[in-house]
Amino acid sequence: MAVLGFGLGALLYLFYCLVLGALTVLAVRNLKLVYALVLTLPRDVVATYRYLKTHAFTRWTSFRNETMFSMFDKQVKKHPRKVCWYFEDQVWTFKQVQDMSYRVANYFREQGFKKGDKIALIMENRPEYPIMWLGLSRIGVTTALINWNLRYKSLEHCIKIVNCKAVIYDEDLSNAIQEIYDCGGLKELKLYNMESNRPEGEHKAHEPIPQSVNLSAELKEASSDPAKCKEKIDKYDPLVYIYTSGTTGLPKAAILKHHRAIMFSALYIFQDIRPDDVLMTPIPLYHAQGGMIGVGLAFCHGVTQVIVRKFSASGFWKQCVKYDVTVCQYMGEIIRYLYNQPECPEEKRHCVRFFYGNGVNLEIWKKFVDRFKGIKIQEMYGSTEGNVTLINFEGKWGAVGCIPIWYWPFVPCGMVKINEVNGEILRDPKTGLGIQCKPNEVGEMIGVIVRGDPLREFDGYTDEDASHSKIAHNVLSKGDTVFRTGDLIVRDIYNYFYFKDRLGDTYRWKGENVSTTEVEGIVQKSSGLKAAVVYGVKIPGTEGKCGMAAIEDPEDCLNLDEFSKEITKALPVYARPIFLRVMKGITITGTYKLQKIELQREAFDIDKIKDKLLFLENGTYVPLSRELHGKIVSGQVRV
Template sequence: MTFREVDEYSNQIANYFHEAGYRHGDVIALFMESRPEYICIWLGLAKIGVITALINFNLREESLSHCIASADAKLIIFGKELTDAVRAVRDKLRPGIKYHSSGGLSDEATSFASCLDAGLATTTKLPAPAFQLPSFTGNRRRRDECGLGSFIHLLGIHGLLASPSDGRREPGASADATQPRPSSQRYLLRAARGSKLALGTRTEVDGSHRHASPRCAQYIGEICRYLLAQPPKPVDRLHGVKLVFGNGLRPQIWHEFMDRFGIQRVGEFYGATEGSTNIVNSEGVVGAVGFTSVIVPWAYPITLVRVKPGTDEPQRDRDGMCVRSQPGEPGVLVGKISRSDPLRAYDGYVSKAASEKKVIENVFSKGDVAFHSGDVLVMDECGNFFFRDRTGDTFRWRGENVSTAEVEGVVSNIVGLRDAVVYGVEVPGNEGKAGMAGIVDADGTLDLTRFASDVKLKLPAYARPLFLRIMREAEQTGTYKFMKLDLVKVGFDPKKTEDKLFYLEGKSGLYKPLNEKEFDGITKGAIRI
């Protein structure tokens, strides 16, 4: 699609919904797989000031209905490929909500929805009526809910929350993708400054290099692990990518990923979509997520502060100010909030109560405020930041702090880059939480004897998983983050899961099957771990 085609399509969207009575401030949910129409619909709605609630197409049932309801959407635009998912939640949504399907003419399968494609066929491509932007002065709380404003849903320590976003802090790239695959699964959208953007309804890793010549690519860390887990191929370096940028690339596979695929530079970054904490590793320091000056730390907009053990509440000095973390000392990342600086503004969530939980006052001077990221990082003496864990994921065992992210990286390497999720579970009679690892082993080939040996070699005693759960699959979010809440609830109780459980026997140092008898022995103190 050319720039003109995108503009004309988005004009049709704007005119169609303006004629239907939608105005500035109204919310329409967009639930669709990745394709050019997605961007055009978003742009079109923005032209008349309508807020687009961007719904992850992986969501189903309760999560899907929650996101639509929390955004207070009046209408849902959905791709026909997601018809069944929408139909399954209709009775959970508010009465009167309207539905429009996109991706082909309507049939009996979408009889409850109007056909957007048919409506656009008779809609003008001329510019839609302009709307008056509200003043940006005064209360900025809903400032971004106009123009390119949208709602996105974030899964964090406070649950699934809707957050306003206008794209100010979204990372961007200009990949020169040429000669796209001539199929319905890959598309080409010409973007700003002559660059091009390839969009498709699903990721095609194998063979895509033959149809595109990107200079840089964006990654999610877990995708890099998935790529490394594939058998090496002669075509692994037959591409033009020299720079990759994204977040979540584990230090344990950093060099291996670069060496195998011929990547010259990694631009790992850290950013909170809804907050004011955004940094980037511009120097290529392995494992670092960003950098800040240590020469003038008082001029922070971003820094680390100590938190009280077992909580995410900042420690205070005798004057009531937050205490900075020293180099090498874990701390929670906070970002200064400034209403006069768009990059340091705090958009928060649609929920006012949830927004207030993420703000701390009197950080380093009376009256200043900062965004509490909820993430634990460490800074070295040069000012490089390294991600440790979420405050809710880090746990203490035997008087030591254990980072689940670090243990996950080690465990995943030991088991051949399979999915592995680490979390803490309570054991009666013991302080803190014991480490437990859920490992995906669908083919039943995991060697537990070798695993026990490698864990002993590569992890300190307090960080070794004392319990194992062997799973067929691990539930993940749309950005490949593991869903731990249900795993923590089940713990190591064999009555609550059909998965095989094991515990680390102290004398032999081997993992033994954990059935109801062993569970009772552990919980009653007869079996010591």
């Protein structure tokens, strides 16, 4: 027995020495990794704790088969008199919002709408906007949240692509609906208009559209009793459609189910937002960020929210003081606009702790934090339909989020190398799997699709081809199915992630994703020329990329006045090409994409380009002189 005991002890001692030796070798060979692990330990402890709480919340709500309206009703029961929304001089309590949503549900049920029907919602930011889709969801109707800036073909496309049976629109947007109606595009649909709630003097009278129902008047007479749906509504039912631009041209409708919408609200936990916080949302409610990540905090967690009709840089800090705002949402340009404002007393009297959103320009980020001391910028990464979300809860400059180093090998997402020419995933010739990126290597972010998990689900678009184009197989492991984000990301050794660019023909400007294919079609139609290429270009000191169009005009016959009128008429401000390059010819052969990349690289460099260059100024294209070019680059001329 003594010999056996001695033998086991010796073996254990030998095993201990081997493990210690292996760890020593690992430490020597990976000193940077060990250093990073030690340095990020405090961050990773917090991140792990918040992730576990977030995961528990989504699992629990999924297990209970919660819907967005059931989550909201719980908040009403908890604090019916608490303020749900501030909007200008209006105050809406949770109970008032619930009653109004019942009216919406009961009215449309009486009109014959039922589970599975779709209704388009086109409305500027106002409390009635989320109330509409909340109320409709109670009877199983899915609401299409349409960008109210859209016009003509794009607007009609968004309404029809999801087979809407009706349109609810803001009276102030009557002209946009009238234009489509006059062309016969909406005559088979029911139209409901909400009366303008603008202050007296700002409201412009509009002629009512034939067959349009005054919904504001109808809802006053509708019952506010709890709405009942004959059919069961569960977490897997579609809540809303949110539109996203892509490489296929016109906007795509992404399906957002109840459990996914509730998952968005879980950012309440990860961002460390408190029950007594007041959140200000000065961004559009048709976006997932404003409409779900913002409104979702009110509906699912009882956070008081300030809904802003339209962002005002000059009035922003006054609003923060007026409503005692503690947390703000943003899109990149908002940060720049605020920084460019002259100092005011309110910017030192507010109670704002942090901003959260995405797309802030790195240069402005640092200047903003230096000027508005005490405010943190918590940049995020994600998309409406995507299954990868990152959050920079620390406010580290430039990062869009982080993942604990120890947890990274177990996360069902990754970054793979991409062929820059055709956008295909580069694969290991031996295994056939995607080649994963090492620290400081740029690659496309992908997420493994896990059916039934709201954090990892991909519900796709109404367009099946568009859905399939975002999916790849056998990438991180044999048999997996992944969602391709289309975004190029890089991570450092500390596992901070940084956004680099977007794949495909899409660029982001003024907080909006713009499809170059869609804009190209309008540019071609407006110019009457054979070929046009649209791409995004960077202007120093601004967030994202603005639009630039290269037009083939061999005969030098482009009528700039007519072209300018058509462009400003057909495209919203953020989608209009800011720069114009008029060329004798554009190559549209198999190397078309390479040509486009070269055009993008040259951008509006007046020293490299010999073609005619123009700049959109006050709705008209004017020659881009060297003096004007200098003012744009230096920031003297705002774009």
